[in-house]
Amino acid sequence: MTSIAAPSLLPSTEPAYPLLDSIVTPGDIRHLTSARLNQLAVEIRALLIEKVTVSGGHLGPNLGVVELTLAVHRVFGVESGDTVLFDTGHQSYVHKLLTGRRDGFDTLRQAGGLSGYPARSESRHDWVENSHASTALSYADGMAKAHQLSGDTGRVVAVIGDGALTGGLAWEALNNLGAAPERPVVVVLNDNGRSYAPTVGAMATHLAELRAAGRGASGRNLFTELGFSYLGPVDGHDTAALEEALSRACDLRRPVVVHALTVKGRGHPPAEADEADRMHAVGPAAPARAPGATRPSWTGEFSRALLALGSDRADLVAITAAMGGPTGLGPFAARFPERYFDVGIAEQHAVTSAAGLAMGGLHPVVAIYATFLNRAFDQVLLDVALHRLPVTFVLDRAGITGPDGPSHHGMWDPTLLSAVPGMRLAVPRDAAQLRELLGEAAAWREGPTALRFPRATAGGDIPAVYRDGPVDVLSVSGTRDVLLVSHGPLAGACLEAAATLKAQGIGVTVCDPRWVLPISPELLRLAAGHRLVVTVEDGLRTNGMGSVLAGVLRDSAITTPSYALGLPTAFLRHASRDQLLADTGLTPHRIVHAVLRARAGRALPHHARTSVPDGTRP
Numbered sequence: 078m079t080s081i082a083a084p085s086l087l088p089s090t091e092p093a094y095p096l097l098d099s100i101v102t103p104g105d106i107r108h109l110t111s112a113r114l115n116q117l118a119v120e121i122r123a124l125l126i127e128k129v130t131v132s133g134g135h136l137g138p139n140l141g142v143v144e145l146t147l148a149v150h151r152v153f154g155v156e157s158g159d160t161v162l163f164d165t166g167h168q169s170y171v172h173k174l175l176t177g178r179r180d181g182f183d184t185l186r187q188a189g190g191l192s193g194y195p196a197r198s199e200s201r202h203d204w205v206e207n208s209h210a211s212t213a214l215s216y217a218d219g220m221a222k223a224h225q226l227s228g229d230t231g232r233v234v235a236v237i238g239d240g241a242l243t244g245g246l247a248w249e250a251l252n253n254l255g256a257a258p259e260r261p262v263v264v265v266l267n268d269n270g271r272s273y274a275p276t277v278g279a280m281a282t283h284l285a286e287l288r289a290a291g292r293g294a295s296g297r298n299l300f301t302e303l304g305f306s307y308l309g310p311v312d313g314h315d316t317a318a319l320e321e322a323l324s325r326a327c328d329l330r331r332p333v334v335v336h337a338l339t340v341k342g343r344g345h346p347p348a349e350a351d352e353a354d355r356m357h358a359v360g361p362a363a364p365a366r367a368p369g370a371t372r373p374s375w376t377g378e379f380s381r382a383l384l385a386l387g388s389d390r391a392d393l394v395a396i397t398a399a400m401g402g403p404t405g406l407g408p409f410a411a412r413f414p415e416r417y418f419d420v421g422i423a424e425q426h427a428v429t430s431a432a433g434l435a436m437g438g439l440h441p442v443v444a445i446y447a448t449f450l451n452r453a454f455d456q457v458l459l460d461v462a463l464h465r466l467p468v469t470f471v472l473d474r475a476g477i478t479g480p481d482g483p484s485h486h487g488m489w490d491p492t493l494l495s496a497v498p499g500m501r502l503a504v505p506r507d508a509a510q511l512r513e514l515l516g517e518a519a520a521w522r523e524g525p526t527a528l529r530f531p532r533a534t535a536g537g538d539i540p541a542v543y544r545d546g547p548v549d550v551l552s553v554s555g556t557r558d559v560l561l562v563s564h565g566p567l568a569g570a571c572l573e574a575a576a577t578l579k580a581q582g583i584g585v586t587v588c589d590p591r592w593v594l595p596i597s598p599e600l601l602r603l604a605a606g607h608r609l610v611v612t613v614e615d616g617l618r619t620n621g622m623g624s625v626l627a628g629v630l631r632d633s634a635i636t637t638p639s640y641a642l643g644l645p646t647a648f649l650r651h652a653s654r655d656q657l658l659a660d661t662g663l664t665p666h667r668i669v670h671a672v673l674r675a676r677a678g679r680a681l682p683h684h685a686r687t688s689v690p691d692g693t694r695p
């Protein structure tokens with residue numbers, strides 16, 4: 078084995094990554110010898126560890142695809158019209174390093190910097206910007222059909238993880254791809270046996286059997302039965318073996334699955350030893366903790382609240398779509414393993430199986446990132462709500478999330494859920510309210526309930542001056558000029574804005590509806606008693622909860638003018654949550670500004686500048 082010089086960790090004027098620094102296009106790696114390829118892999122891993130532990134991001138997944146990405150870019154070439162697709166896209170850092178983005182890599186996931194996912198505005202080598210899993214094979218099917226119709230001879234290759242392959246959409250695509258032997262698509266199955274935790278389900282068991290059988294496999298398997306040629310399993314860290322398999326796959330000129338065995342976190346002992354999730358997603362290097370910055374996250378507060386509730390309610394069951402850890406279900410799963418279900422990256426199945434559990438007399442809690450509920454809307458609407466089933470959805474990462482960018486901001490759930498008959502939606506403002514509202518949701522047997530909270534630390538508890546029905550009044554104004562309807566954690570910003578306005582002689586009442594769906598008569602009565610209503614939400618400004626309130630006010634013949642502050646109907650770029658809240662006007666100063674404009678009957682400012690580029694390719 079050629080001894081490979083790892084980049085020196087000592088301060089030096091020499092570039093730490095001399096070979097990687099010389100790579101500008103994938104063409105630059107095609108002439109490298111295996112020794113130089115090995116050196117390049119060492120440098121890439123060292124750079125990923127150095128940079129991502131500082132910037133934050135998907136360290137484990139990318140460490141696992143170094144050789145795989147090298148092999149893909151040595152066999153396929155965008156310059157020759159080939160299309161390389163990454164499912165979910167969180168494992169595309171190596172791809173970015175090989176396609177001219179080494180220099181910008183320090184800006185990964187930062188405002189104005191590189192996206193943590195493929196981005197068409199960054200490179201013509203990038204295609205799919207949506208970071209929701211299980212989509213790549215459907216894109217590949219569509220692109221292969223387009224190539225066939227247009228006579229385009231470019232080849233299509235899609236890299237999909239074993240976790241993403243548990244998603245239903247992937248099987249819809251396999252069903253179509255395998256039925257068209259004349260349409261060649263290369264599916265590279267990046268099998269590291271994990272999503273976050275070990276991948277669950279019968280398919281994972283089948284892949285393990287193929288891994289165990291190795292090259293001696295009988296030749297028949299799930300993929301061949303669906304019409305694919307199957308090559309593998311291949312060592313996903315042996316670039317030469319991967320290249321050989323990919324070249325063979327191309328020569329077959331038909332749908333092929335190349336089954337690559339990789340290790341998530343490969344080459345970084347702390348990641349390889351991380352039993353939880355192999356450092357799937359690491360945070361940015363922890364800044365020196367500000368005093369008092371040790372408050373738990375919303376996820377942590379939910380985790381504790383659910384465990385307490387689950388101890389009192391034997392009918393409570395918890396469901397996750399392959400994200401038990403990130404959604405805080407770990408303690409519940411450890412205490413009540415028989416009442417915990419990980420269904421894989423299968424949100425639609427998670428929701429409808431929850432409907433089944435509820436039909437069986439249980440009370441399911443589906444813990445899911447708000448953005449991922451989007452794909453299970455039909456299941457929420459017609460499998461749960463139509464049957465008025467007591468399912469509780471706990472939507473983590475609701476509203477602006479931040480560095481994960483446009484397909485991760487959880488900004489559509491209030492709008493979607495406002496269209497669901499019988500849906501009750503709560504937005505807790507602090508941990509105490511989270512506990513109370515989760516209890517109320519679990520006690521509600523007449524239909525679905527949902528709670529939403531952001532990717533943030535849960536601030537200190539905010540007491541109410543008094544409660545009127547479900548509505549907490551947080552501050553009272555003498556003159557009742559303005560009613561600020563604050564949703565969830567934005568109560569803090571609203572109270573600050575109210576104090577500023579009060580100092581200007583404007584009386585502001587701040588209320589927290591707690592249950593934002595349905596609109597309560599108490600909230601309507603409060604609105605009727607004020608000269609102006611302004612709602613403030615970490616959701617869509619148009620067609621969000623502010624719009625719902627305005628509609629109900631109109632229908633109730635309450636003439637108080639109302640204005641909605643919230644997020645633009647736009648795909649918002651990646652940046653920090655705080656920065657995007659400021660960009661979209663959800664800070665005390667901007668709320669004051671908006672209230673003053675509303676009082677003067679002037680149009681409110683729009684904030685579309687935070688949108689992502691329109692996808693025009695360079």
Ligand SMILES: Cc1ncc(C[n+]2csc(CCOP(=O)(O)OP(=O)(O)O)c2C)c(N)n1
Binds near residue numbers: 237238269273341357
């Ligand atoms: C629809 C959807 N649900 C959940 C997620 C969160 N998520 C991101 S990556 C991941 C695990 C992916 O596992 P796999 O496809 O095997 O890729 P690996 O990280 O192992 O390379 C999950 C659950 C997502 N991106 N999209």
Ligand SMILES: CC(=O)[C@@H](O)[C@H](O)COP(=O)(O)O
Binds near residue numbers: 208478481
């Ligand atoms: C790629 C993906 O969807 C997840 O890994 C997501 O990036 C995790 O987000 P959090 O870091 O907010 O848990």
Ligand SMILES: [Mg+2]
Binds near residue numbers: 267268270
């Ligand atoms: Mg995996």
